[in-house]
Amino acid sequence: MKLVSREGWGARASRGSTRLSSTRGVKVHYTGSRVDPRLATDHARCDDAVRGIQRSHMDGNGWNDIGYSMVCCPHGYVYVGRGPHRLPAANGAGLNSGHYAVLGLVGSSGLTEPTDAMLDGIRDAIDYLRREGGAGKEIKGHRDGYATDCPGKALYAWVREGAPRPGGGSSAPAPSRSVGRVPAWPGRLLTQPPVMRGGDVRTWQARMRERGWRIAADGAYGPESESVCRAFQAEKGLAADGVVGPLTWRAAWEAPVT
Known part of the structure; x- marks a missing residue:
């Protein structure tokens, strides 16, 4: 939901x-x-x-x-x-x-x-x-x-x-996902930068916008938003603890949009 x-x-x-x-x-x-x-x-x-x-x-x-x-x-x-x-x-x-x-x-x-x-x-x-x-x-x-x-x-x-x-399909309730003030697009929504240390968040945001993802650069981010970003990390094989090297991020940026 x-x-x-x-x-x-x-x-x-x-x-x-x-x-x-x-x-x-x-x-x-x-x-x-x-x-x-x-x-x-x-x-x-x-x-x-x-x-x-x-x-x-x-x-x-x-x-x-x-x-x-x-x-x-x-x-x-x-x-x-x-x-x-x-x-x-x-x-x-x-x-x-x-x-x-x-x-x-x-x-x-x-x-x-x-x-x-x-x-x-x-x-x-x-x-x-x-x-x-x-x-x-x-x-x-x-x-x-x-x-x-x-x-x-x-x-x-x-x-x-x-x-x-x-x-x-089943009429059973689907899990809720709250959407904040950022425009939401099915399949293309991240509402907080990935949990990461030492990374260039602004560069990541700009590259992800080029890929069609909507990014909220500012504001308070809750646990549901964090889970979306962690799911992206898992999908791209990025480090779960957020310690991500530039080559790994470049590979994620350049990967085909699926």
Whole structure:
């Protein structure tokens, strides 16, 4: 699971919330408006899209926060909206306490078809809300409780099929990997320099950017970020203790991108 925290996508502070102990399940949503098709190929736009939805909900609707519990982008990243144990606002008056609200970032025009990665992300969000928020087994569309076209033809057909994982994969929860404020790209993310002594970190960062990896040069780095970098070290046969010679690093830099 590729989980993006509220801090990670730059959420505004909530103006207040009502606690939920549990729900009967989740309801799946789409935006009900045009979604820029460029989101499908440019993940850097996804954070902006989530912030725009929060801005619309807070400044336009007068809500306390973004209305959704979780938001899933075309690349399979799961954004924490209001999150678990918080009353959503998107299901409709009188209906919010029964289900969490999970948005797939597709709309009524532009980008209308969910990607397999998005469907996986929605399943990840559902599993997360069951594990962390006491969500029950129900998976419904917004229209199942409210007079609306939401979540659109494609997503609703998927919900009616039982919301299966693409390819028939298991719906068991996947391990979470938190993503910070750095744009995240599937298969190309490192959020801290490798643990190393005596190495030229800036040179390493520059060369890895050339290979298509996204590097966060500054900031606080947690244990999950460290594990990603250590996995890279293991993949390239680099010393686990971080004592890495320049020839070893040059070999890693010049190795084919896989």
